[in-house]
Amino acid sequence: MGKVFSSVKHPFKNFNLESRAHKIISQPKPSAAPRFKKDQIEYERMLKDYSQEFNESLKKNPQLDKRLKDVFVVSRDTDNLDIKQEQNPNRPLPVDRKQVQPFLYGIQQPKKVSLGKTTLGDALEFLTKYQGDPKNYNAKKISEQYFLAEDTVKNILKYFRVFEVYIPQERQTKARFAGPSRPKIQILKEIRKELPLPNDPKEKT
Template sequence: MGKAFSMISNPFRNFNVESRAHKIISQPKPIPAPRHEKDEADLQRLIKEFPKVYQDSLKKNEQLDKHLKEVFVTSREPNVNIKQEYNLNRPLPMDRTNVGPFLYGVKEPENIPIGKTTLGKVMELITKHQSDPKAYNSKRVSEELAIPGETAKNILKYVRVFEVYIPQERETKAKFAGPSLPKVQVLKQLRKQLPPPNPKEKEKT
């Protein structure tokens, strides 16, 4: 159905197509789309209040056109063969290999100012304090980390290292906590006696 419809409509669509194309191309200015009512009202108000500004906007500004023609951009690519000078004050990294994961997630600084410390040293001394509190007290921690004594006390008081407790395996098997009565019971008293079999019924079978 679509093919038959296109065969019928194509001659009408292509009728005088060259003349219509020349007519559209020869138009000096394309017809703009109709404006909204509010935009049209604003434009009419602008024409009425500022007629000179509106007329100037329709004319070509020769001075501005001259300035635009004088503006140009030149692109110059750097010479890749020229090596940049090496600055000793700002040396570039020579090792470009990938850095592996750090122990605590961040790289610890090499130079530590007085009164500061690193996470690794703190964790090490806290672990020693938990294993031997008398030997590694707050005074010794303060001396080794070069931090105030009050800060060392607060660290040992409020910070702990996680400990893993593995329970020992049981040597004896656990007893069943169910009923202690045996499943099979022997009845000593006779409850019901079955009658002897009938010989006639036995002969029939």
């Protein structure tokens, strides 16, 4: 059934095809979509205020047209070309392509530290020493050793701490529940009372 409808529809589809094609081709410019009211008002204002610039933009500029014609692209085969880039000795590119091992504190520590600043590793180190012996390893000694301001060191020691692991001591006394357990259900092996049989003649008398 579909074949019958397609055969009937085909002549109507191609009816006056050549004239319709010429009509579309002969159109000078496709019609643009209508603008919004706000955009249309702004467009009309620009035409009124800058009419000379707008008319010049519609004209063909021979100088720009000549430059556009002079532009051309040349493609070459890069198989035989040496594309190696010269490396800067002060900033060499990485050569080792192996997987980077994880750092100690999750980030790479800087090799050079300016005065008045410290690294994460050094901060954890003097925090650990301070928590172990706060009297001998005080803020003044830390500031002299790491070249830090004493007030900054005091704030670090006040608001930051290193995690401590506490291991409980082993108990010397035994718990009350320690010992052999007694089952709730016990099996008695000795006979305490013997019940008479159902057909026992002694029971009848």
